[in-house]
Amino acid sequence: xxxxxxxxxxxxxxxxxxxxxxxxxxxxxxxxxxxxxxxxxxxxxxxxxxxxxxxxxxxxxxxxxxxxxxxxxxxxxxxxxxxxxxxxxxxxxxxxxxxxxxxxxxxxxxxxxxxxxxxxxxxxxxxxxxxxxxxxxxxxxxxxxxxxxxxxxxxxxxxxxxxxxxxxxxxxxxxxxxxxxxxxxxxxxxxxxxxxxxxxxxxxxxxxxxxxxxxxxxxxxxxxxxxxxxxxxxxxxxxxxxxxxxxxxxxxxxxxxxxxxxxxxxxxxxxxxxxxxxxxxxxxxxxxxxxxxxxxxxxxxxxxxxxxxxxxxxxxxx
Amino acid sequence: xxxxxxxxxxxxxxxxxxxxxxxxxxxxxxxxxxxxxxxxxxxxxxxxxxxxxxxxxxxxxxxxxxxxxxxxxxxxxxxxxxxxxxxxxxxxxxxxxxxxxxxxxxxxxxxxxxxxxxxxxxxxxxxxxxxxxxxxxxxxxxxxxxxxxxxxxxxxxxxxxxxxxxxxxxxxxxxxxxxxxxxxxxxxxxxxxxxxxxxxxxxxxxxxxxxxxxxxxxxxxxxxxxxxxxxxxxxxxxxxxxxxxxxxxxxxxxxxxxxxxxxxxxxxxxxxxxxxxxxxxxxxxxxxxxxxxxx
Numbered sequence: 001x002x003x004x005x006x007x008x009x010x011x012x013x014x015x016x017x018x019x020x021x022x023x024x025x026x027x028x029x030x031x032x033x034x035x036x037x038x039x040x041x042x043x044x045x046x047x048x049x050x051x052x053x054x055x056x057x058x059x060x061x062x063x064x065x066x067x068x069x070x071x072x073x074x075x076x077x078x079x080x081x082x083x084x085x086x087x088x089x090x091x092x093x094x095x096x097x098x099x100x101x102x103x104x105x106x107x108x109x110x111x112x113x114x115x116x117x118x119x120x121x122x123x124x125x126x127x128x129x130x131x132x133x134x135x136x137x138x139x140x141x142x143x144x145x146x147x148x149x150x151x152x153x154x155x156x157x158x159x160x161x162x163x164x165x166x167x168x169x170x171x172x173x174x175x176x177x178x179x180x181x182x183x184x185x186x187x188x189x190x191x192x193x194x195x196x197x198x199x200x201x202x203x204x205x206x207x208x209x210x211x212x213x214x215x216x217x218x219x220x221x222x223x224x225x226x227x228x229x230x231x232x233x234x235x236x237x238x239x240x241x242x243x244x245x246x247x248x249x250x251x252x253x254x255x256x257x258x259x260x261x262x263x264x265x266x267x268x269x270x271x272x273x274x275x276x277x278x279x280x281x282x283x284x285x286x287x288x289x290x291x292x293x294x295x296x297x298x299x300x301x302x303x304x305x306x307x308x309x310x311x312x313x314x315x316x317x318x
Numbered sequence: 319x320x321x322x323x324x325x326x327x328x329x330x331x332x333x334x335x336x337x338x339x340x341x342x343x344x345x346x347x348x349x350x351x352x353x354x355x356x357x358x359x360x361x362x363x364x365x366x367x368x369x370x371x372x373x374x375x376x377x378x379x380x381x382x383x384x385x386x387x388x389x390x391x392x393x394x395x396x397x398x399x400x401x402x403x404x405x406x407x408x409x410x411x412x413x414x415x416x417x418x419x420x421x422x423x424x425x426x427x428x429x430x431x432x433x434x435x436x437x438x439x440x441x442x443x444x445x446x447x448x449x450x451x452x453x454x455x456x457x458x459x460x461x462x463x464x465x466x467x468x469x470x471x472x473x474x475x476x477x478x479x480x481x482x483x484x485x486x487x488x489x490x491x492x493x494x495x496x497x498x499x500x501x502x503x504x505x506x507x508x509x510x511x512x513x514x515x516x517x518x519x520x521x522x523x524x525x526x527x528x529x530x531x532x533x534x535x536x537x538x539x540x541x542x543x544x545x546x547x548x549x550x551x552x553x554x555x556x557x558x559x560x561x562x563x564x565x566x567x568x569x570x571x572x573x574x575x576x577x578x579x580x581x582x583x584x585x586x587x588x589x590x591x592x593x594x595x596x597x598x599x600x601x602x603x604x605x606x607x608x609x610x611x612x613x
Contacts, residue, residue: 010452011451012450013445015448015451015452015455018452019452019455019456022409023464025407025495026464029468030467030468080577082341084444118532133579137593137596138589140539140540140592140596141592141595141596142592143547143548143567143585143588143589143590144545145547145548145551145593146547146567146581146584146585146588146589147608149567149570149571149574149581149585150581150582150585152574153574153578153581154578157574171382178439214352221545239364247457248454248455248456248457248483249457249459251457251459252457252458252459252460252548255459255552256459256548256551256552259552270460270463270464270555271552271553273554274463274466274467274554275438277467281465282463282464285460285463286456286460286463286464289454289455289456289457289460290455290456290460293454293455293456293457294451294455295452308554
């Protein structure tokens with residue numbers, strides 16, 4: 001176990017370093033002089049020179065990289081070119097929104113996906129399976145931002161049941177907060193639910209035809225107990241993995257969902273930054289996403305190896 | 319070699335038998351037939367859309383903006399600039415398919431050789447795995463954001479961003495299939511026979527891995543189509559005035575109060591295309607599955 005943990009930790013650290021290099025090189029590949037971009041209105045030679053010195057742009061690249069890593073590690077992502085606010089403080093206000101949205105979406109997706117997946121496997125060949133399969137295929141194929149758009153047009157605007165946009169921090173008013181975020185979370189969750197459903201169904205079908213389930217049935221266990229205690233428990237490994245693998249998709253999905261529902265989160269910040277060519281913000285967003293993905297996946301892998309001891313031995317999720 | 323070439327059967331029976339069996343299974347599955355017909359129709363319409371479209375996509379008519387569907391001369395109505403919605407949907411779907419194919423081609427060209435190498439050469443596995451981890455750390459939207467910041471937003475850059483993000487999936491399935499095939503007797507026989515690594519990979523492993531690659535491609539295309547729609551909707555993909563289903567939805571959101579119907583059709587077309595690919599991909603996987611009856 002310790003060996004597996006060390007290997008995974010080393011691999012994650014290496015990936016983190018590589019992605020930092022990619023972002024660093026990417027920023028240098030941006031068109032135009034970064035000093036010019038950072039300068040904004042004041043483009044006098046003296047101002048540009050001052051910026052170059054301040055950001056170490058006059059240093060050799062390896063030195064620049066070292067300084068860059070040092071700054072990032074301290075949470076200093078620079079200052080937004082457009083607003084003049086430090087990127088770190090923008091992140092402090094934006095991140096909680098995205099985290100809340102994503103966590104809610106995962107909960108909704110897991111509940112829907114596992115439920116429908118188990119139902120489809122247990123009711124094999126019956127209408128319930130067809131319905132669950134059909135919904136999952138549609139869930140995989142529907143553009144979720146479009147669902148969000150329709151939800152705003154035909155649910156929020158038409159009926160007034162949900163607010164069409166905006167956000168209230170959870171600490172300010174938890175009820176109003178939930179009221180604002182529940183529709184976006186459902187929309188974001190449905191796509192993930194479709195993927196979880198298909199994986200759960202297929203894992204459940206495998207477990208249901210396995211020997212230990214036959215044994216459980218033979219010893220006279222109630223069908224419900226066979227399904228929940230034996231088949232489902234072993235299928236849950238799949239859900240954990242799927243959520244880990246889909247994290248990238250979830251981040252992408254959150255960006256779009258926030259944009260549509262006007263939630264002031266990480267995603268909206270990203271898109272605004274691209275259009276305003278706010279490079280310090282873009283760089284922070286890209287780097288943080290990569291770091292978050294790597295760290296969370298490390299923990300997903302650990303969790304996975306706790307659930308399934310075989311992985312610790314072979315080190316290779318089958 | 320064409321992607322559609324069905325691999326030689328591993329058991330040694332003539333490849334024609336396996337191909338016949340797969341095709342027969344597909345023909346007997348009504349969902350496969352329907353989705354194939356939908357895709358074939360969409361493909362023909364996309365290819366011929368520059369000639370089929372009733373209007374030029376850029377032809378504005380400021381006297382008739384936001385004409386509702388069913389208006390004489392404009393079957394599906396007009397948009398905010400009085401452009402014909404039907405024509406724009408046809409060319410938008412064409413762009414969606416272009417991005418889908420381009421993205422998947424990108425991911426296959428890079429992912430297949432890497433997956434083969436990772437599965438075949440033990441020494442390369444670790445390096446390629448780190449590369450895969452690195453790619454996974456940049457979700458497609460973040461990749462697209464970065465690429466749009468560096469190279470500008472366009473159809474090509476959107477397709478490349480989506481394609482790069484799909485490489486890890488290709489590497490994963492090709493690697494695991496290569497690992498499986500490598501342990502089979504016919505590969506061992508070829509090695510004993512003195513075949514070079516390259517020869518074994520090209521003549522024995524790749525042809526037999528074609529079915530997993532094919533299935534992977536069929537599920538990657540709809541994902542790429544959805545990805546293009548998202549990017550164009552956000553303004554990171556196809557740039558106006560070029561027609562794209564995603565940008566049509568962005569415009570629809572802007573004018574939702576005046577023309578709420580405009581938000582419906584482009585989304586239905588995107589979903590229809592993606593659904594047809596996903597249904598056909600499912601059917602293809604079932605038909606290729608040697609176990610057969612598993613659905």
